[in-house]
Amino acid sequence: MSRRVLRVRPHAWPLKEPFAIARGVRNEAAVIVVEIAEGACVGRGEAGGVAYRGETPASMALQIESVRTAIEAGAGREALCALLPAGGARHALDAALWDLEAKRCGVPAWRLAGVRQWRPVASAVTIGIRPPEACEQAARGYAGFPWIKLKVGRDAPVEAVAAVRRGAPRARLIVDANQAWTRAELRTHARAMRPYGVDLIEQPLPAGEDAALAPGDAAGIALCADESLSTADDLPGLVGRYRYVNIKLDKVGGLTAALALAAAAKAHGFALMVGCMLGGSVSVAPAMVLAQQCAVCDLDAPWLQADDWPDAIAWRDGTMYLPVPALWG
Incomplete structure (x- = not known):
């Protein structure tokens, strides 16, 4: 050897x-x-x-x-x-x-992981926090993409959602507060956002405050736990409060752990989202294996970069394709 x-x-x-x-x-x-x-x-x-x-x-x-x-x-x-x-x-x-x-x-790694058939991944593309008029302009550039993810804080989140919807009337929409809201703000913002067809609100409250969430807080919009989830030990405390969990390989410590966490999350009744931290195509390539069993995917980090690996993952109009062996897997 x-x-x-x-x-x-x-x-x-x-x-x-x-x-x-x-x-x-x-x-x-x-x-x-x-x-x-x-x-x-x-x-x-x-x-x-x-x-x-x-x-x-x-x-x-x-x-x-x-x-x-x-x-x-x-x-x-x-x-x-x-x-x-x-x-x-x-x-x-x-x-x-x-x-x-x-x-x-x-x-291929996806076969080693037990995936029977590979499919391209429809990934959200992320619009970072900016004024509403700039949100609309950015959304117009992604109007043909299947999913848009909008980062928001405490300042004018509903106005930002309305602007994105004007720019991309047909895209499915994720709103990510990154722990910025209170429960009262969630209740207010969710009701105001509902007419704009938001599919998912991600991590509205700070991690550790999940017990404050109650049915009806999100006005029927699905909630997804992100920062509140790292290991399977976190899952019981999220049941009944979130419909989705966001599994990120940086958080959970790799594809091996992510696959085990995905199985545990499904056993608890959660739908799956796969996300990523900032990084190049090699950082998200393993997550594309997990994406084969996820309802929502957010793996656009390489798209946000001005440069990437040689033989980078092919990305066309919000769809990501199989990593070539020269890159990974």
């Missing part, structure tokens, strides 16, 4: 424009890149980490270095789940191990 070699480096992808959400503004996607070489095969992973939990490329690199010996000695994906906690470092390593296995055995 060939000796494994682990390589780790930070990278920063420039964004097309500043990306504003309720927690702040980003001008670049800062990621960690991992390569695991074994003989002639190299598996690759990428992760942006969970910034609101303090993860940075430097902190993820430290975590990865802490398990270097185990990885280079041959530790697999299941062992990795015991070696590192959920987060971006484990996502990057897990992705590299999936990619390495696919290359070594000549079987």
Whole structure:
């Protein structure tokens, strides 16, 4: 058996424009890149980490270095789940191990994951926080896309939704508050947004305040938990309060853990959404495997960048296609 070699480096992808959400503004996607070489095969992973939990490329690199010996000695994906906690470092390593296995055995990662048939993924495209007139202008550029996701804060969220609906009358619409609202604001905003055909409101309240939610708060609009979900232990507290859960590989620590969490979430009666943090095509490629069983997909991070990997995921009018083996999987 060939000796494994682990390589780790930070990278920063420039964004097309500043990306504003309720927690702040980003001008670049800062990621960690991992390569695991074994003989002639190299598996690759990428992760942006969970910034609101303090993860940075430097902190993820430290975590990865802490398990270097185990990885280079041959530790697999299941062992990795015991070696590192959920987060971006484990996502990057897990992705590299999936990619390495696919290359070594000549079987696509999606088949290794038990997906019977691959289909393209209809992903939301995200409009960051901006004035309503700028929301309308951005939405006009995405009017033919199947899904639009609108980031909002506490300032004029209903006006922003109305503007997006004017710009894209037929697109399905996700509104993401990123924990910015109170329960009273949710009740007020949801009722005002309902005439605009909003499909989903994502994480309206701060994580940990989910118990305050009650049936009827969202005026019939489906709610999706994001920051409130990291592991299967979080699921019982979300039952009856959210219809969807958003599984992000950076949060849960990779595709291996995400597939297990998806099965647990479905057993609890949740519909599935798959999302992502900022990062290039390698960071979202494993999530496209999970997307094969999700009702809602939000994997547009590479589309928000001014640059991406060679052989990047093909994206046309809101539809993402199978990653080529030269990229991942």
